[in-house]
Amino acid sequence: MMVNIAFVGFGGVGQALAEILLQRKDSLNDSYGLDAKVVAVADMMKGSVYDPDGLDVEKLLEAVREDGSVENLSGGSRMKRGWNSLDTIAHSNADVIVEVTFTDVNTGEPAITHCRTAFENKKSVVTTNKGPVALAYRELAELAKSQGVFFGFEGTVMSGTPALRMPVETLAGNQIKEIKGILNGTTNYILTEMEKGYSYQDSLEKAQKLGYAEADPTSDVEGYDARYKAAILANYLMGEPLSHTEIECEGISEVTSEQVQEALLDGKKLRLLARVKNEQGIIKASVKPERIDADDPLAGVMGATNAIVYECDLAGPIMLTGAGAGLKETGFSLLIDLIHYQKEKQLAKI
Numbered sequence: 526m527m528v529n530i531a532f533v534g535f536g537g538v539g540q541a542l543a544e545i546l547l548q549r550k551d552s553l554n555d556s557y558g559l560d561a562k563v564v565a566v567a568d569m570m571k572g573s574v575y576d577p578d579g580l581d582v583e584k585l586l587e588a589v590r591e592d593g594s595v596e597n598l599s600g601g602s603r604m605k606r607g608w609n610s611l612d613t614i615a616h617s618n619a620d621v622i623v624e625v626t627f628t629d630v631n632t633g634e635p636a637i638t639h640c641r642t643a644f645e646n647k648k649s650v651v652t653t654n655k656g657p658v659a660l661a662y663r664e665l666a667e668l669a670k671s672q673g674v675f676f677g678f679e680g681t682v683m684s685g686t687p688a689l690r691m692p693v694e695t696l697a698g699n700q701i702k703e704i705k706g707i708l709n710g711t712t713n714y715i716l717t718e719m720e721k722g723y724s725y726q727d728s729l730e731k732a733q734k735l736g737y738a739e740a741d742p743t744s745d746v747e748g749y750d751a752r753y754k755a756a757i758l759a760n761y762l763m764g765e766p767l768s769h770t771e772i773e774c775e776g777i778s779e780v781t782s783e784q785v786q787e788a789l790l791d792g793k794k795l796r797l798l799a800r801v802k803n804e805q806g807i808i809k810a811s812v813k814p815e816r817i818d819a820d821d822p823l824a825g826v827m828g829a830t831n832a833i834v835y836e837c838d839l840a841g842p843i844m845l846t847g848a849g850a851g852l853k854e855t856g857f858s859l860l861i862d863l864i865h866y867q868k869e870k871q872l873a874k875i
């Protein structure tokens with residue numbers, strides 16, 4: 526089944542998904558009946574291009590790599606240029622909007638408006654942008670449902686590691702009393718590099734080069750990114766409205782090399798932990814650096830890897846670990862959402 530998709534935002538993650546769709550075109554079609562046609566890209570600086578008959582993805586990626594722009598891409602007679610994000614969402618023939626603009630840790634915009642506009646126009650959304658899910662999950666999920674469209678956001682927590690779909694599908698039937706974890710790849714990378722003796726600043730720069738950090742890395746190092754993820758876990762997995770402003774939040778920007786080394790000498794490790802707890806129906810959450818025992822499973826989590834522990838009433842503690850950031854991994858999280866979109870479409874749920 527052909528699915529027309531439009532990218533709103535075309536940075537590292539958007540390009541990674543485009544690359545996957547290009548490389549796996551045949552196998553996605555053969556295995557899942559997913560035949561994705563990229564019809565539009567709308568990006569702030571790289572420009573925008575729309576062709577209802579489909580863009581040449583190889584040339585699209587080449588144009589971004591070589592010119593940093595999609596504006597000069599050649600195409601068919603129906604090609605249009607210069608549409609902004611909202612024009613692209615509302616007026617293109619896309620079935621699915623891939624929303625991969627930057628995450629704004631205060632307002633969630635413009636991504637919330639992008640999602641709302643897509644749903645109002647009966648278009649599905651897959652996104653890795655944490656803003657809409659952390660700040661407006663209920664409103665957007667209800668709107669998507671009432672419009673009969675799909676809302677996928679697996680990559681908003683732990684990138685390509687299935688931190689959201691796994692507990693909903695595979696741990697169904699349990700009550701989850703507490704969730705704790707390392708939910709930010711950049712800060713875990715920095716802390717574990719500092720354990721090896723590298724400086725905070727060098728480690729942050731490496732995390733930026735590797736594509737782990739947010740466009741503004743303040744979001745990572747001050748804990749705001751992990752705070753959004755904690756809000757998503759509370760709202761989506763624990764079913765309780767919790768605003769990010771109610772979450773106690775401290776980042777790692779004040780952590781010194783001495784503190785990291787001292788912890789090691791004491792048989793401990795410093796980790797930025799997010800905790801979400803259901804205390805008799807009241808949800809409490811925090812994000813802060815904690816000294817944990819070196820033999821705690823979370824202490825062994827290194828680099829941009831993340832880990833999460835779900836305290837289940839029936840199954841006991843279940844730990845999931847995997848990439849928490851990274852372009853290919855996050856591109857994969859969008860792919861798995863597209864595969865689920867396709868499955869729901871085949872079952873005529875949407």
Ligand SMILES: NC(=O)C1=CN([C@@H]2O[C@H](COP(=O)(O)OP(=O)(O)OC[C@H]3O[C@@H](n4cnc5c(N)ncnc54)[C@H](OP(=O)(O)O)[C@@H]3O)[C@@H](O)[C@H]2O)C=CC1
Nearest residue numbers: 534535536537538568569570571626627628653654850851
């Ligand atoms: N990188 C990762 O490992 C992960 C990222 N995420 C999330 O995925 C999203 C994308 O991340 P990533 O690709 O790394 O980020 P990038 O900064 O590489 O890409 C974001 C893109 O969005 C564009 N953009 C910004 N505002 C607008 C707008 N209003 N309309 C259209 N385009 C816009 C930017 O344009 P330009 O730069 O040209 O101005 C940029 O090309 C973010 O929300 C991030 O939080 C989630 C999990 C992991």
Ligand SMILES: N[C@@H](CC=O)C(=O)O
Nearest residue numbers: 709710711738739850
């Ligand atoms: N900047 C984030 C990217 C994924 O959400 C991180 O480092 O975890």
